Structures are given as structure tokens and as C-alpha cells.
């Protein structure tokens with residue numbers, strides 16, 4: 396009997412999720428995505444949830460999709476089941492998500508990280524999309540999200556050679572937002588999550604919606620979308636509170652309304 400593929404802990408307005416298949420270096424199987432979605436689809440609608448942190452363990456954030464689960468599949472089965480489509484549900488969740496990465500973030504593990512809003516990584520973390528070495532290619536969004544983040548040349552390099560990138564290169568390339576000591580990764584991510592969760596949720600949701608629009612539309616359309624959602628925040632009490640608190644030189648208390 397194997398245990399749950401994820402474990403989680405709610406800390407006030409922050410949800411900490413730990414991938415929990417350490418013997419397989421957190422290889423992502425169907426249970427992983429199903430358990431993540433079963434937890435997060437309802438949680439995403441919870442106004443009291445401000446941010447999610449996803450982490451692994453010291454050795455691996457996740458070393459890829461579960462190769463053993465896929466190895467005997469036929470083309471017909473992969474296409475019929477639309478294998479990996481469930482990750483799109485995860486990718487579309489709106490509550491801000493931070494990946495807290497130690498060790499390997501490879502293949503689907505790197506792609507899971509790319510589905511989070513940003514990553515905080517340890518100095519010994521290693522990244523890559525090595526699927527090419529298995530006779531396949533990225534299938535959880537890597538060919539689309541990686542070039543948008545690090546540029547086409549480096550994305551092609553990583554996807555076609557399958558080489559691993561160290562943490563310093565990942566930071567310089569913009570793949571991760573911050574590097575910290577390995578043992579400070581989760582704590583730093585939780586602190587960032589608490590900061591985000593302390594802001595107005597309508598504002599954090601719309602801010603990330605606006606950033607994400609940039610991947611879909613032209614600059615002028617994106618800027619128009621940004622202005623319209625910016626205007627809409629003036630319908631919130633949190634806008635009144637945030638600006639009043641600044642003027643009155645006090646700390647704001649946001650309620651999400």
C-alpha cells in the first residue's frame with residue numbers, strides 16, 4: 396500500500412503542500428495530479444486562502460512524470476486518455492502559487508514549477524527537461540512555458556540536449572525568482588506566501604490574471620486588460636482601506652471585500 400501522493404498543512408491563510416513520493420524522487424503520477432486537484436479546486440474558491448506553497452524534499456522537488464507509469468502505454472491510450480490533461484486544471488487555478496524547490500526539478504517536475512507563479516530555490520537545486528533522453532519530449536507545458544520565461548535559445552538548448560542547469564544559471568535565466576540556502580527554502584517561500592496572503596485577494600488574483608494575459612495577447616490588448624481590471628479594483632473596500640491606511644500612516648487590514 397502506498398500512502399498519499401501529497402500531504403498538506405493549512406497555516407492560517409497559507410496552504411503548504413508537500414509532494415510525498417520520496418522513494419520515487421516525487422515522480423508525478425496520476426494520483427499526484429488527482430490529489431492536487433481534489434485539494435486545490437475547492438480551496439481555490441476559499442476567500443480565506445491567500446497563497447499556496449508547493450514543495451518536495453531535500454533530494455527532489457520532483458524528478459519528472461512517473462516514467463514507470465508511462466513506459467508501457469500505447470499511443471492510442473495516451474491520446475484517448477489525453478494523458479497529462481488534468482494538469483491543465485491545476486495550471487488554471489487562480490490562488491497564487493509558489494514552488495519551493497530543493498534538489499531535482501526535472502521534466503514534469505520542472506513543468507510543475509513552471510505552472511506555479513514563481514519559484515524560490517535552494518542553491519543546490521538542479522533543473523532540466525530531459526525527456527528527449529527517454530525518446531519523448533516535454534508534455535506538461537514545458538515547450539510553451541519555458542521559452543516564454545527564459546527565451547527561445549536557452550529553452551531549445553535545454554529541451555534538445557536534455558542537460559541539467561544549476562541554480563545559479565536558473566536564477567540568471569529568470570527560471571526562478573530567488574535563490575536561498577537549501578535549508579531556508581521552505582521558510583522563505585512561506586514568508587513570501589504570508590506576505591501575499593496578507594494583501595487584498597481581489598488585488599492579488601487580478602494582478603496575476605493581468606501578468607498571465609501577457610502570454611496570450613498583444614501589448615496594447617494586454618495593457619487595456621490591465622487598465623480595466625485596475626479600474627475594477629476601485630469597486631473594492633480593500634482599495635479604500637489600502638489607500639486610507641497609507642494616508643493615515645497605519646497598517647492596512649484587508650478583508651477581501
Ligand code: HXC
Nearest residue numbers: 418419420422458459460461462463502503532533534535
Ligand atoms: C519514475 C523515478 C523517476 C521518474 C526517479 N525515479 N525519477 N521513477 N519516474 N521520473 C526513481 C528511480 O527509478 C529510483 O527507483 C528512485 O527514484 C531513485 O532514483 P535514482 O535514479 O536511483 O537516483 P539517482 O541515482 O540519485 O539519480 C537521480 C536522477 C535520476 C538523476 C534525478 O533519478 C533521473 O534521471 N530520473 C529521471 C529524470 C527524468 O528523466 N525526468 C523526466 C521524466 S519524463 P528505484 O525503484 O530504482 O530505486 C517526464 C515526462 C513529461 O517528466 C511529459 C513527457 C512524456
